[in-house]
Amino acid sequence: MSKGNALMLLSDKNWAGELSCHGGHTLSVQLFDEIDSTNAEALRQFKCLDEKAHCLPTVLIAKSQTAGRGRRGRAWVSKPGAGLYLSLMRSFTLAPDALQGLSLVVGMAVRTALASLGAAEISLKWPNDLVYHGRKLGGILLELRQEADLCHVVMGIGINIDLATQEALHLDRPAVDLAEIMGEAVTQEALCTALLNQLSRDIDQFIAQGFESFVVRWNEADYYLGKRVAVEQGEHRLLGVSRGVDSTGALLLLKEGTDNSGTLLRFEGGELSPSLRPDGE
CATH class of the missing domain: 2.30.30.100 (SH3 type barrels.)
Structure with missing residues (x-):
């Protein structure tokens, strides 16, 4: 199998059918051929909400980003076909302090979803990276906007699909993609569906039980535990x-x-x- 076939793009019609409901939650789906950043667009949409309005869970998915961002303002190269770039918007009635462990929960959900598709041996690097034998596969970027008694959260996820399309050797740190890990095609639809369903389950658990219920699971996946x-x-x-x-x-x-x-x-x-x-x- 060629690495170029690692991700198969489906039509917008198929997206709407498969992603409109995840984990029992109604989900709004927004697709972009190109955007500056799905996180930036999500934050813009939060600013337009009424002060006390809950945001319908919404996922923004882009084929490419011109200004993708990682932690500490780092650029996240986001060329078409090179990766999956999405942001999930949700409103919480929890205080900001209670959301402290949410980025780790998102990382665990992504890891579990990838494992269900056959991407094994993926570990987590505190606080927000997915790694494969020490090489970076993806990252999580959470951004929060507080309004009255609500916390609006953007959960940005970037996963490397086929780095050959963007000259991986020029990246500033060792990286890996799903094409290398899995050795077979994965549809964008299957990947997003698995991610969103697992995110729904884990976020619901986090709301009900807090991060304490995830500690053992995180430590089992922690790449640097004991190092x-x-x-x-x-x-x-x-x-x-x-x-x-x-x-x-x-x-x-x-x-x-x-x-x-x-x-x-x-x-x-x-x-x-x-x-x-x-x-x-």
Whole structure:
């Protein structure tokens, strides 16, 4: 099979039929041949809502983006056929603090959906990356807008489908795509349907039970659990051993002392990377 056949595009008519209901929720589907960013468009639409209006769950899907974004304002290259680019809009009555672990839940949902389609051995990198043997497959970007008693959330998802179409060797970090992992075609319809159904189930669980019900599942999928890592927050960089996440989704880092003791630190945000310091030093 050629990598160029990794993603088969279907007609807009088929999209509407398959994606209009996910997990029992009515879903509005918006398709774009090209857009600056599905997340940016979702935020624009939230701004047009009445202050107390709930947003009907809406998914925005683009064939390409001219200004796709990742965390910390990084560009996300979004050429036609190279990946899946979508944003899910939902309104929550939860306070912003209660939504802290939602980005991790989205990552777990994407991982589970991909596994159901045959993409095995995918791991999670705190707080928002999907990796395959250390190479980046995709990422999650959540953006929030608070209005009165509502939190409107945009859940942006980008998954590499066929990086050959955008010269993967020019990316700034090791990457992988579904074409390499799966070795067979996956339809855009099947991929989106699996993602949205799993997202619906996991988000409903998160609303009902909080992130605590996901801790074991996250730690089982955590690529860096038990490994030496570096955590960067602004100009600060700390080294230690990852101990997974706590009941809120915060990263736990064991900072080792000179007397073989350790201090367990908690991070609600930051950039995680492998430590270059060898084990045992």
